[in-house]
Amino acid sequence: MKILFLSDSYMQDGSFDPFRKEVLQAISLYGSETKAVITNHFLYSNSSNIRFFQNFNKVVEDIRKFNPDIIFSINRAGLVKELTDVISTDAVYITWFIDSYERVPENLLKFTTQDIVWLTGLREYTDNFCCRYGVKTDKIIFSPFATNTDVFYPQNQERTIDGCFVGTAFSNQSFVNTLNCVAEDVEERNILIHILESHKSNYIFDIATVLQEKGYTNYEEHTRENWQMIFDDQISIEKRIRFISTLHDFNIKIYGEPNHLWIQYLSIYKSSMLAKYQYEPIRTPEDLAHLYNKSKIGINILHHQASNHSLPIRVFDLMACKTLLLTEKTSVNALHQIGFIENVDFVCFEDEKDLKHKFEFYLKNDTARDKIVESAYLKVKNFHSLKIRIEEGISRSLGEKVNVNNYNQRKIEVIDSSLFKLVSLEKREKYLHFIKKHSRFFKKSFPGTWEVLRITALKLKILR
Incomplete structure (x- = not known):
């Protein structure tokens, strides 16, 4: 069984955070081969838009050849049409929302009959999800967080x-800016503050709609997930x-x-x-x-x-x-x-x-x-160990008991891009010096090369 793991990253160096690494390691135990894609190396964060200077076409081709049986995504990251078009129609899609699905952009929340969704909450959280996105309840698996008991255990030391x-x-800051924009409009301001207070005691799922119903004229200034x-x-x-x-x-x-x-x-x-x-x-x-x-x-x-x-x-x-x-x-x-x-x-x-x-x-x-x-x-x-949680989720997703002992762990291939990673101040200074020194030559003789250098410098936050 081949597994494709898709997730974004919020780490400054562009790598997976410890929890994502642990999930990837646990998931890989159930596959004969595992590939992992750090999606925001190739796609803009929380979007289906491709970073044009990254070789996303090569990633798509690698995945087509890999031909995964299971696509496991964190928060729906990376499940864009360019990718799903080259994956077998027999493949199973599993998405684990470790953050609220309400904070995922609408254009990524497109589900098919191949989708299995792991949610960390039940009752109104699940009901709202199924109602909003048309996913049947038998495709939902309750999968709360769990802990890595190989790391978190009693160490019997003095508790000081x-x-x-x-x-x-x-x-x-976004709330401050939004409120400040309507600070002189008493009616708009009071609506915003009123909705904030009501939201504290009652988790409102579609804030933009509620703002519109209350007469807030600027309800379209932010997307649903941004609100x-x-x-x-x-x-x-x-x-x-x-x-x-x-x-x-x-x-x-x-x-x-x-x-x-x-x-x-x-x-x-x-x-x-x-x-x-x-x-x-x-x-x-x-x-x-x-x-x-x-x-x-x-x-x-x-x-x-x-x-x-x-x-x-x-x-x-x-x-x-x-x-x-x-x-x-x-x-x-x-x-x-x-x-x-x-x-x-x-x-x-x-x-x-x-x-x-x-x-x-x-x-x-x-x-x-x-x-x-x-x-x-x-x-x-x-x-509530991570191993138990993953094993239960995989077994329920596939409709059969899957045991880690049935597979031998293989090497995990992580696909990323060096252009995404932040560089040291020393390297930035060298890159900036190189660009300044040779900019006139490149602009005149090799305009295409200059444009690549310029864009890379912008992405590395060398130029503004």
Whole structure:
């Protein structure tokens, strides 16, 4: 069985992040051969538009010759017509939405009878998906996140940190810009603020439509997925700063990126929290597991797109390390769906006061904390490892039991483009010097070559 793995990348060097690498490694165990394409090396991020200076035609030809049996994509990345046209009609398409499908552009969300969709949420999340995109419920597989138990496990070291939070500081600049554009229009401004507040308590799936119904005349200024991003990121960072700042009296550590946003938000809300923020990010899964094993309590503050129906990876990673999961109330439904019980496997908080009270209680009560983390650890180990999740998903997708022992792991070929990768400042300076020195010659004698050099320089952010 040949597997084609398609995913975008958000890493600065253009490589897959640790979780995507782990998924790719797990998926490859079920194939005789595996090819992986880092899609935003050849396609513009979150689009079906080809980067014209990349040799996408060669990638398409390689895939045609490869003739995969399974195409496994993360977030629908790379499933463009140029690619699907050369793949066998007998192939099975599997898409795992590890981010909300509401943040994927409409032109990528085209499904056929060959598609199997893995969703991290159930109930209204699945119902909305099936209704919007015409996918039958028997083509949906509930597949929440899971943890790599080869990396995340109890290390039996002294827990010297009261608590920790690891997460992104989402930018709210788009929301600020959008609101600022209508700041002098009282009616438009009030509609935008009203929808934001209602969205906090009720996950609205089509914000543009709701804005239109309320009379907001600029509802078309953003696409559906951009509206979702604008509102969700504003709500998410607002929650994270507000909740985490409640714990300023404790020995907590905050990790995340980007630095300048964490510094900006914390300095405005509670500058004393700047001493809790760690200015070097967690770079490897092993480092993250080490942090969790030194922490007594792990805080989970969800991105708003997961509210009431999905869970982030940190939930499983924390429990796998026997670190107490203290999570906001909006994650309770999703935890109950997969067998975890409140106050048996995790503890939740409703507001800032509740968070501080429960953090302090479980920090001081080792016996109560140890009882909960032991129960959660056993459930994660037995039912929520990445290996188990992938094996269950592949078996249900193919309609037959597939066991990793049936296949021998082969080498994974990763297709990328060196032009996409960021270069060092030293190399940029050399490239810039070369272009400046020879620009007149190339422009005059080799205009085609000059254009390639110019475009490459732009893409490497050497020229503006």
